[in-house]
Amino acid sequence: MAAKIRVLTVVTNHADLGNTGKKTGWYLPEVAHPYDVFVKAGFEVDFVSPQGGQAPMDPGSAEAFKDDPVCQAFLKSGAEKLKTTMTPSQVDISKYKVIFYAGGHGPMFDLPNNMEIANLCTKAYEAGAIVSAVCHGTVGLVPVKLSNGDSIVKGQTVTSFTNAEEEFMKLTEAMPFLLETKLRELGANFVGAANFQVNVQTSGRIVTGQNPPSASPMAEKIVSLVKAA
Template sequence: MKILMILTSHADFGASGRKTGFWMEEFAAPYYRFAEAGAEITLASPAGGQPPVDPASLGADFQSDDTRRFEKDEEAQTLLANTSKLTDVQASDFDAVFYPGGHGPLYDLTDNVASLALLTEFHTAAKPIGAVCHGVAALVKATTKNNEPIVAGLELTGFTDSEEAAVGATDLVPYSVEQGLQKAGGIFRSADDWADFAIRDGVLVTGQNPGSSDSTARLLLEALEG
């Protein structure tokens, strides 16, 4: 079982002066669920090398057993510091793909040609596609081999407009992921703000927020087993 995890390479939160990147819990929880299931994990990003971590995600309030495990895991840290370039990976080498969030993906994965091509190939081969929180930004413009949105008619979730407002980012983000998925034809579902909420519709698996990272990863593993 081989799983590709794609992280952002983008560190600047628009012109706000704030920093972003990937959200640590959204990487750590899926990484360890996949590893515990015996998966061979490959990490990739648009630029390759060390992806930027959102400094806010390192705050004491956002730590979990998985993030603390990562802090002591030199092997995982080395893997993260040396991600492959997206242009160097092939969908045919993997059984599933997963996108952690953080606000970074809004900037460098929504329109990323290599990422979009990979998603088309994964979809065509009916291989599971997973994303959590803002990682769903990678799905907004993803299309089938017939150039139709891959999310069209599917139930999915992601970081909600109300959660975006709660973190004071409504006026900072380049677009709303909730509205972007709806415009692409997705059937957007959500639970209360910050609730653990994940959906599987066929081979598409999505999670609402950082607290949904573990359950989203588990659903992706179910999709692989199915």
């Protein structure tokens, strides 16, 4: 029997939404929906965060998706894993065929400068793994450099939560930087859709989704790429 495909999901430990006084963390449907797609495909899903241990959920996402059956099922089962995430040093990256960065505003604060997870991503990608992200999770690609020194997103077609979506949420000032702008500065070919429309971009083995509605389609694309390999 073939070994299970393993997915390493990267989540944030950061709970404070800039200087707003509000709480953030990982965004429920951007973890729950991909998790559901991966598990139904027979994949094994593990979680890592910069500090390990408890990874906080954005409380607003729990409220916004209280009627979403996939999110509610995840809170009853899979969410336990978010209390005991691995530290980067505990990860044997050679086991993973997919590395996936989940969204939420939290990652904007603790992933852009986290070289431990960035180095795991470089190793995974250069060993043939799929690298993926949804929404603000794409910020996890910001510090990732390949062995030749280039940004992993240089020349790649990617997406993320857009500047227009950030402005719509009135959180532009709360962010340490604008993710779309940063990805463009790193040489990415950034493709954004209208606010909160489904948008998944595939560029070789890099798969990115723009926002919460893009989470399931992004995961479905990953499954199709894994199965085609």
